[in-house]
Amino acid sequence: TQLLEQSPQFLSIQEGENLTVYCNSSSVFSSLQWYRQEPGEGPVLLVTVVTGGEVKKLKRLTFQFGDARKDSSLHITAAQPGDTGLYLCAGERAAGNKLTFGGGTRVLVKP
Amino acid sequence: NAGVTQTPKFRVLKTGQSMTLLCAQDMNHEYMYWYRQDPGMGLRLIHYSVGEGTTAKGEVPDGYNVSRLKKQNFLLGLESAAPSQTSVYFCASSYSGYQETQYFGPGTRLLVL
Numbered sequence: 001t002q003l004l005e006q007s008p009q010f011l012s013i014q015e016g017e018n019l020t021v022y023c024n025s026s027s028v029f030s031s032l033q034w035y036r037q038e039p040g041e042g043p044v045l046l047v048t049v050v051t052g053g054e055v056k057k058l059k060r061l062t063f064q065f066g067d068a069r070k071d072s073s074l075h076i077t078a079a080q081p082g083d084t085g086l087y088l089c090a091g092e093r094a095a096g097n098k099l100t101f102g103g104g105t106r107v108l109v110k111p
Numbered sequence: 112n113a114g115v116t117q118t119p120k121f122r123v124l125k126t127g128q129s130m131t132l133l134c135a136q137d138m139n140h141e142y143m144y145w146y147r148q149d150p151g152m153g154l155r156l157i158h159y160s161v162g163e164g165t166t167a168k169g170e171v172p173d174g175y176n177v178s179r180l181k182k183q184n185f186l187l188g189l190e191s192a193a194p195s196q197t198s199v200y201f202c203a204s205s206y207s208g209y210q211e212t213q214y215f216g217p218g219t220r221l222l223v224l
Contacts, residue, residue: 006153030210042203042218088153092209099154100156100170101154103151103153
């Protein structure tokens, strides 16, 4: 059982549709990061959220950290083919920057 | 800046063979990490280092050893490869701990037959 559960595991949508990816845990995290990974490459950081209830926006992407700091969501508005990739959430529980990663959500946006 | 580089990009080993994966970063980062990525399991931390000359175990350290003799390099060794070590290995680095961005290399794909 993974400490961080992501859902869904796979999402296929048409260009212009909205999507939401969830990252849930029974543990409290001091911060949570979202990464995007494209085939053949390493993950790249999208955002870090640190305060319970925090909402951050990055163009069409909206990230939310749960009030209890146990869960997070990523919402993409009007998805584009360039949003295709593997989205990973990663939680940090203590100082030292050891991240625990979720299993990932593979997103496919069809033109 | 090259960022984080990894060599080799791809390797095939037979069971029982040994090999070393090299990670190099040119960002003067203190922290370095080795992860493995398997389908549906995200990234799992193998070993990490918080500075030159230090190493520590992560979530899945068995069957691997590491060394950090120079600040810019972090080596991952497999002494006797097993098919269960077939995976994609990623190295990452960060400036320090706590809420810092981790910068990842492009990965090494390892197949153990």
